[in-house]
């Protein structure tokens with residue numbers, strides 16, 4: 001079988017399975033699995049594939065045909081300009097989330113201590129530690145296996161020294177807050193919506209990283225309630241990623257927790273995607 005005939009065959013099959021960007025995905029898998037770069041795939045399209053090459057690539061393409069995302073087939077993904085390992089226990093970071101890093105850079109905060117709640121693959125924390133080499137970070141998750149992957153990703157990207165990974169339930173173990181920046185991209189999908197998500201999401205991202213409860217707000221409520229109960233030693237900037245229709249509800253929860261200067265940021269599709277606020281240093285009376 002030639003490269004060209006394999007590509008044609010699978011473009012048809014993947015399109016039929018509802019995968020729109022079939023050609024692009026096939027070429028990427030060919031490059032990653034049998035090591036033929038994109039240029040050579042075009043120049044040498046009559047290349048005859050060896051039996052072994054054919055088996056390897058067909059195996060991967062058949063997985064894609066079953067709607068397994070490419071990053072799951074390859075067990076890796078890229079976030080901004082670096083690579084992350086993934087496995088079945090780790091949420092695959094999304095393109096939209098990359099913008100959060102730019103928002104933080106543009107705030108000119110010069111952070112020295114960051115807390116990330118629900119770090120997943122470690123994408124956000126690792127990106128920030130690469131940008132702020134003098135900064136330290138505590139990155140948490142309730143999923144111990146995911147934390148192990150995040151730890152490996154931090155090592156691979158040379159920022160392990162800056163990050164402390166802790167397995168805990170949202171803010172349960174924290175007493176005082178001396179962080180400049182607190183970040184969370186928690187599970188925010190309404191439970192009843194999960195069944196209608198694309199198979200790439202509902203079958204491959206861990207459910208604990210998706211399910212935000214009946215109204216999608218459970219995690220925000222728990223985290224924000226935690227803020228009310230803690231003592232803030234510095235003024236802290238708090239940033240959440242949110243579902244596109246959750247800005248008003250999360251804003252109200254933040255106001256109730258006396259979080260000030262609330263601002264919503266939109267993503268490249270003009271959807272409300274991030275919400276930021278400032279929690280002032282706690283002042284205690286002497287009485």
Ligand SMILES: C[S@@+](CC[C@H](N)C(=O)[O-])C[C@H]1O[C@@H](n2cnc3c(N)ncnc32)[C@H](O)[C@@H]1O
Pocket residue numbers: 091092093094097117118119120121122123124140141142143146168169170185186187188208209210
């Ligand atoms: C939507 S994923 C985001 C992962 C990563 N921050 C990112 O943006 O790619 C949500 C993460 O929150 C974690 N999580 C869910 N419930 C949690 C809890 N009660 N305490 C801490 N982390 C939790 C999940 O395991 C998952 O890694």
